[in-house]
Amino acid sequence: MRLNKWINQKLLESISNRLETREQHAIKTQQSIKLSVITQFFPPDYAATGQLIDELVKNLSQQGIDIEVFTSQPGYAFQSSLAPAVEHLDRVRIQRSRTAQLWRGRIRGKTINGVLYTLRAALYMLRAWRRSNVLLITTAPPFLPVIGYLIHLLFRLPYVCILYDLYPDIAIALGVISKSNWMTQCWQKLNQQIWLNAKGIVVLSPAMKQQVATKYPQIADKISVIQSWADPEWIMPIAKEENWFAWKHNLVKKFTVLYSGNMGRCHDMSTILAAAKQLQDEPIQFVCIGGGAKRDELITKVKALGLNNFLFLPYQDKQVLPYSLTACDLSLVSVDASSESLVVPSKMYSALASGRPIAVICSPNSYLRQLILEANCGGTFDNGDSQSLAQFIRLLCSDRQLAERMGKAGRQYLRSHFTPKIISQQYFDVLQQAILPDEVITMSQSHTQ
Numbered sequence: 001m002r003l004n005k006w007i008n009q010k011l012l013e014s015i016s017n018r019l020e021t022r023e024q025h026a027i028k029t030q031q032s033i034k035l036s037v038i039t040q041f042f043p044p045d046y047a048a049t050g051q052l053i054d055e056l057v058k059n060l061s062q063q064g065i066d067i068e069v070f071t072s073q074p075g076y077a078f079q080s081s082l083a084p085a086v087e088h089l090d091r092v093r094i095q096r097s098r099t100a101q102l103w104r105g106r107i108r109g110k111t112i113n114g115v116l117y118t119l120r121a122a123l124y125m126l127r128a129w130r131r132s133n134v135l136l137i138t139t140a141p142p143f144l145p146v147i148g149y150l151i152h153l154l155f156r157l158p159y160v161c162i163l164y165d166l167y168p169d170i171a172i173a174l175g176v177i178s179k180s181n182w183m184t185q186c187w188q189k190l191n192q193q194i195w196l197n198a199k200g201i202v203v204l205s206p207a208m209k210q211q212v213a214t215k216y217p218q219i220a221d222k223i224s225v226i227q228s229w230a231d232p233e234w235i236m237p238i239a240k241e242e243n244w245f246a247w248k249h250n251l252v253k254k255f256t257v258l259y260s261g262n263m264g265r266c267h268d269m270s271t272i273l274a275a276a277k278q279l280q281d282e283p284i285q286f287v288c289i290g291g292g293a294k295r296d297e298l299i300t301k302v303k304a305l306g307l308n309n310f311l312f313l314p315y316q317d318k319q320v321l322p323y324s325l326t327a328c329d330l331s332l333v334s335v336d337a338s339s340e341s342l343v344v345p346s347k348m349y350s351a352l353a354s355g356r357p358i359a360v361i362c363s364p365n366s367y368l369r370q371l372i373l374e375a376n377c378g379g380t381f382d383n384g385d386s387q388s389l390a391q392f393i394r395l396l397c398s399d400r401q402l403a404e405r406m407g408k409a410g411r412q413y414l415r416s417h418f419t420p421k422i423i424s425q426q427y428f429d430v431l432q433q434a435i436l437p438d439e440v441i442t443m444s445q446s447h448t449q
Contacts, residue, residue, distance in 0.1 A: 033065045033431055036132035038125070038147060040117045040140050042071035042094065043318070044083055048261065048346040049140040049164055051318070052228060059424035061091040065431075068131060069094045070124050072117050097124070114141025125151050134199070134434050135159035142167035143187075149194045158434045160200040165266075166211060166342045173338040174265050188215075195219045199434035202226050202427070207341035207367045224430050229423040230349040232415050237355030237407065238326040245323035249311060254285040255397040258328035258356075261347040263292035266339035271361050272332060273301060274386030275393065280309050284397060289313045289324055325354045329403060330378075330396055333368070334361035337383040352377065352414035357406035359392055361385075377410025 037057060041050035050071075057067050073096050074083055087094040097120040118141060125135075125147055135157055137148045148159030168187045171177045177184055195201055195216060201223045203209045213220040240246040246256075257276075263269055276286045286309055288298065295312070302310045316324045325331075331351035335343065340363040348368065351358050358378035360368045369380045379392045396403040 033134060033435060034132045035060065035065050035067045035134055035136055035431060036125070036128065037067060037069045037136045037138075038071075038121050038144060039069070039138040040072045040114065040144070042069060042096075045072070045074040047140070049138060052346060053138065055229070055231065055420050056424055056427060057092050058089075059420045060428060060431075061089075063424070063428055065091065065428075067092045068128065070121055070128075071096050072120075073098060095124070097121070110141075114143065117141065118144055118147065122147050122150065126154075129155050129157050132157070134431055136162065136431070138162045139164045139167065145194045145198075146190065149190075149197055152197055158199040159197075160202065160430055160434050161194065161198050162202045163208065163212070164204065164344070166208060169211070170266065170339060170342045173342060192216055195222075198222065200224060200430045202430060204228055204344035205341070205367045207365075208344065211341045224426070226423060226426045226430070227418055228344065228346045228349050229418040229420055230353040230414060231420050232353045232411060235322050235325055235350055235353035237411065238323065240327060240329075243323055243327050245320065246327035249287070249313070249327065251285060251287065251327050254283060255330075255393075256285045256287055256328040257330045257332060257359075257393060258287050258289070258325070259332040259334070260289045260325060260350075261345070262290055263288065263295045263298060265293050266336050266343045267292070267294065267345075268334040268336045268361050268383050269294045269298050271381070271384055271386050271389060272334060273298060273305075274384075275389040276302075276307060276309055277305060278386065278390040279393060280307050282394070282397075284393060285309055285311060287311045287313065287328065290315050321350070325350055326356065328354075328356055329400075330393060331356050331358045332361070333358060335363070335366065335368070337363045340366055349414060349418050352410040352418070355407040355411045357396060357403050358410060359389060361389065375410050375413035377406045377413060 037053060039049060039053050041047040041053070043050055043054045053069070057069060061067055069092060071094065083096055084094075085096055087096075097117065121144065129151055135148050135151060137145050137159055139145060139162065142165060145159075145161045148161060151157050152159055168177060168184050172179050172184065195212070196219060198219075199222070201212070201219065203212060203223060203225055204227055206225055209220075209223045209225050212223060240252045240256075243252075246252045259272060272286070288295070288310065291314065299312055313324075331347075331354065333345050333348050333351060335345055345368075348358070348360075348371075352375070358372065360366075360372055360378065360380045361383060362368050362380060364382060366380075372378050372380050381389045381392070396406075
């Protein structure tokens with residue numbers, strides 16, 4: 001009995017010491033994270049990834065992290081062609097490289113421009129790696145994470161990857177490259193090495209985690225699902241009667257269905273078009289704000305069908321977004337069936353913040369269906385089911401109180417789950433874990449088991 005009591009006491013002391021060591025190290029790392037962020041898009045370049053990274057670094061800097069951002073000169077969405085080469089915002093230092101603008105609207109041009117930026121980013125990190133103790137790399141452009149892998153091999157600098165999109169899977173799904181192509185095989189093998197050596201991998205949905213973990217089960221434990229977000233204090237519900245944007249574009253007295261953002265190859269625009277065709281003789285206005293590979297194609301089809309219920313507008317500057325996103329009665333989100341689990345529509349979260357109901361077009365097994373169901377903020381529709389989408393639009397047009405309840409429910413769900421403060425804390429935890437010594441992580445895992 002005494003022996004067992006002594007053994008139990010020693011075990012408790014050992015566990016207590018391990019936990020104390022871990023807590024002390026956590027406090028130390030919280031004060032000493034020095035982060036480098038590598039991403040091609042950053043304000044005043046307002047691609048969706050640029051907006052998200054901008055808000056993320058601002059919130060992380062408020063938690064005491066010193067941050068360096070290496071990005072490119074503006075080249076996407078807006079007409080701003082030049083920004084300061086070096087900029088300081090509180091604890092954030094931003095350095096911008098030159099940018100290439102070759103065939104901007106084509107896959108070939110985007111690929112070349114992304115390769116040139118990646119090379120510049122690699123040269124930058126070879127000079128600047130000593131200024132940080134952890135590296136955060138996005139998949140914008142998709143081959144950027146290779147820099148983290150190389151810098152880790154050379155200097156043992158830990159890195160975390162944010163997988164906004166899964167490549168080469170998207171390229172395969174869109175028919176850009178075949179699954180058996182030698183380039184595809186090389187890319188997948190390189191991904192495996194990059195992810196095996198990463199200290200953390202962030203994906204934006206449970207479906208993306210399942211996709212990666214199924215292919216590479218050995219890295220499943222280091223994958224964190226951290227969804228995107230929107231700031232409910234910046235995007236707030238505005239009545240259309242009080243919204244200058246709605247007045248400017250004659251939307252106040254029309255039931256307005258809004259698609260805001262990229263109309264790209266991974267988005268289902270055909271279901272939206274088919275629903276609009278069914279509603280062409282009803283007092284319903286479709287508004288498409290943004291750009292992308294399918295925008296011109298959609299405009300051409302609208303003209304060919306003789307539809308007069310569409311309004312196309314370019315991307316809006318950031319300060320306009322709180323007004324453009326609320327100048328509607330229903331927001332649309334769509335994902336092409338071939339791209340399910342490969343991309344995540346960031347527009348979902350700003351739509352939740354706007355206080356408007358949401359109609360989501362996606363595959364039957366999309367995680368978006370569960371989100372909409374839990375939030376009770378709209379409806380979900382199969383790709384190609386334009387009839388059900390049109391009926392849902394008619395329902396909300398005739399029952400404005402239902403639409404208002406859904407919009408309020410969605411905004412409340414966002415405030416509980418997807419605010420910058422909530423999400424940045426999740427990123428902070430991943431970064432803090434990334435700079436923990438391996439022995440501390442091992443002790444933590446053994447204690448958990």
